[in-house]
Amino acid sequence: MSLTMRAVLSDITGGKGPATALHITEIPKVTPSNGEAIVKIKAFGLNRMDLLQRTGHYPVPPQAPKTLGVEFSGTIESLGEGCKDGFKVGDEVFGLAYGGAYAEYIAVNAHMLLHKPSHVSWEEAAGVPETWITATQAMYLVGGFEEGKSILWHAGASSVSISGIQLSKIGGASKIFVTAGSQEKIDFCVKELGATAGFNYKTQNWSEEILKATDGKGVDLVVDFVGANYFQGNLDVAARDGVIVHLGAMSGTKLPAGVDIGAFVRKRITFVGSSLRSRDVNYQRKLRDKLETYLPQFEDRTLKLYVDKVLPWENIVEAHQEMEKNTSKGKIICTIS
Incomplete structure (x- = not known):
């Protein structure tokens, strides 16, 4: 098993800079702490906080990795000790993290994962949690x-x-x-x-x-x-x-x-x-549980999921530039293949 993974980083000193500073590189692969799952990411969503963090204007919580991104969809590759949320290896999930979603793999507390409904695409699921x-x-x-x-x-x-x-x-x-x-x-x-x-x-x-x-x-x-x-x-x-x-x-x-x-x-x-990212896991878990109650309404389209653009993550610079234009209606999503 590889000890590295690909992730989006910035080549500006301190990790702060314009969209053009973003690029994909190799970093050490994440490992799970107690209660965490490792998810192989299929897609991740962009949020305005990503732009602010990239330019050094967002108060990043101490537990967040330097890699951008808080919402994603993918499959569970492994489970750490103490995972008691009913997930198993191979499950298709989507979820919310403190950071690290612009990468091939993410370590995330299992309390913040949800089973992805079959009718919801990877791209749609990746844009649900934060929003x-x-x-x-x-x-x-x-x-x-x-x-x-x-x-x-x-x-x-x-x-x-x-x-x-x-x-x-x-x-x-x-x-x-x-x-x-x-x-x-x-x-x-x-x-x-x-x-x-x-x-x-x-x-x-x-x-x-x-x-x-x-x-x-x-x-x-x-x-x-x-x-x-x-x-x-x-x-x-x-x-x-x-x-x-x-x-x-x-x-x-x-x-x-x-x-x-x-x-x-x-x-x-x-x-x-108020903010969400700085909240503890127990607070966020209550909101995840509320989000879970919406899943049937996503299925019958009472609640609609809007994706404005889907780009391969190799086009991460373009994705950030698109968000900076402030013209989109719905999510901008990047996919990892």
């Missing part, structure tokens, strides 16, 4: 969503929001709003996914439009990945006793002058920052 778990966490564990509440998903055509819109719909949201940067993306969110309405942040004042659409009430839950540029708008659009869940800062973390925080008191707004 659907993050949306579930933002809605329920952090945002306290309940049937009948209204919700706003920023970056509506992003993979997390695509999942979140669908979860909001089956969860009984009264209204589902989105923001996006093109009419094509808005039409996708409304006509394909079932959002109530969408607003183009490039051409419209989205907070004013949502207030009009809700007769001034606003929305009960806001899920935001944008950060500084949307901070005031989120406060304006949040309903009384509303919750704003902050998951990212694509526009930066420094607030512009003149931001009015009066709504925190006036409307009793709760602002919650």
Whole structure:
């Protein structure tokens, strides 16, 4: 058995650099710790955190390897001591890891694996874990969503929001709003996914439009990945006793002058920052168990899995460049053959 494996690394000092620095090379093959499985990877999904980590702007948890990637699909090659989740060698699985998915093999806690349904492709499965778990966490564990509440998903055509819109719909949201940067993306969110309405942040004042659409009430839950540029708008659009869940800062973390925080008191707004990757395995396992309940709805297509592009992992530079364009609707997936 080989003692090495291929993986994607960066040739920039410190592992930080542009997409063009990424390349496939040989590294020592991973070995399982207690409770871990070794999975031979068929496909892995790209996430915006990968871009941030590549450029040195993501707080990587201490247990994460330097290899990028947190979600994958593949087959179990071996099981370490202490694996008690009912898996066996040869099982087709998909799962979530702290890192290391841009590689031929990954060592991952068996608590974070799921059996891959036969009707779900390797490519689709590789794009499920981070996306659907993050949306579930933002809605329920952090945002306290309940049937009948209204919700706003920023970056509506992003993979997390695509999942979140669908979860909001089956969860009984009264209204589902989105923001996006093109009419094509808005039409996708409304006509394909079932959002109530969408607003183009490039051409419209989205907070004013949502207030009009809700007769001034606003929305009960806001899920935001944008950060500084949307901070005031989120406060304006949040309903009384509303919750704003902050998951990212694509526009930066420094607030512009003149931001009015009066709504925190006036409307009793709760602002919650959260992340998934820094959580412990037991927390993530609860979310994995929730994800498992969605599998029948993936099978009957009540919940749809959207893959925008599939590229061989030899084209990892192109894959990262595609994500940087911010034009995709759904996941960008790389396959390993």
